[in-house]
Amino acid sequence: MEMDNFTFGITMLVAGMGGTLVTLGLLSLMMLGLGKLFPYKEEDGKEG
């Protein structure tokens, strides 16, 4: 795909930064879910 520098830069900003935000947002939700699914128990403290 041929593109000028301006189009390339804006695409990287939108898709790159947007993709980073969405990916980390998704991962943050998944970690929240994991925390709810597997809550901390006293045994975890003893093992760790």
Next chain:
Amino acid sequence: MLEAILAGLSGLVVGFKLLFVNWQNLIMLCVGGGLLWLAIKKDCEPLLLVPIGFGCILVNIPMSDVMLKDGFIRTIYDAGVDTELFPLLIFIGIGAMTDFGPVLAQPYTFLLGAAGQFGIFLTLLVALFLGFPKLDAVSIGIIGACDGPTAIYVTSKYAPHLLGAVAVAAYSYMSLVPVLQPPIMKALTTEKEKKTVMKFTAKPVSKTTKLLFPIVITLVGGCIAPKGLPLLATIMLGNLMKESGVVARLTGAAENEIANVVTLFLGLSIGATMAGPAFIRAETLIILALGFMAICLDTVCGVLFGKALYIMTGGKINPLIGAAGISAFPMAARVVQKVGTQYNKKSYLLMHAMGANAGGQIGSVIAAAVMLSVLAGMGVIR
């Protein structure tokens, strides 16, 4: 016979003669000395800057053959930098050393880790505007990841001629985080915002969550950004080894022996890319300036995102913690704690900032992985 002896002796002074002919080498010998001084006297990233500085001196000694075919540093470079192996091995060590508990206890801090990556993409735009080719601009922007191995991985792959400048910028500015960040943090926040006290209410994280974290990140991140899978996978492998607790020997080797040996080889190889004629160019100074800008922009965007969270939560989040959303771990978190206590002795921001900082560590790797996959999607790389 006298003639032969004189000819033989003249071979011993030819290096000194050339030293004054090739002024670029002479300047780079001083640069190498400067890097050693920074590392030894100022304690700036000494683990990296000592081998980089020494490698820089070695390659700039006239008639040095260390980087010629079969030269000893060239062999190391070809084996570990050209193949992108060294940054990945270091990532296993980083994963084994990093405790992602604070970010798992407060998953919203992942978002602060994302905001701290804006500098990468804004700097990329500026580099393109200044006329750098696309992949050079990508490598310059990646300095904003504040993450040496990520910057080296991307640059060695797509703009190897910029490796010396990018690596030196990444590691030097990373060590200057305690100097660079506070003025920006202070300028962008109000007195009231700086004094915000944050309660730490997060519960401890279960062992199962800590074990699943590296696996989930690798699977999800790898599916979204497969081009960055080696980066993600290595850091997560190191973390899985640490959290599993069943491979203490491997974990110990990854964070000590392997990381130490690779750091030495990586530093020497990078230093050896700083040969005078190739390094002393206006382009290098521009790259150093853009790298500085990238790290400042990361801090600006992180703090601004923190301010947005401050407004959205009705003043419960101190915007200063946004500055920790970069990859310089745990230095950036300590900076936040220090600045916070300057304004409010009762403010204890460290645990929140550690979350943002660990989020920044993941964020920088995800940003690089996403960037590579977007480039592949556009057909710029294969």
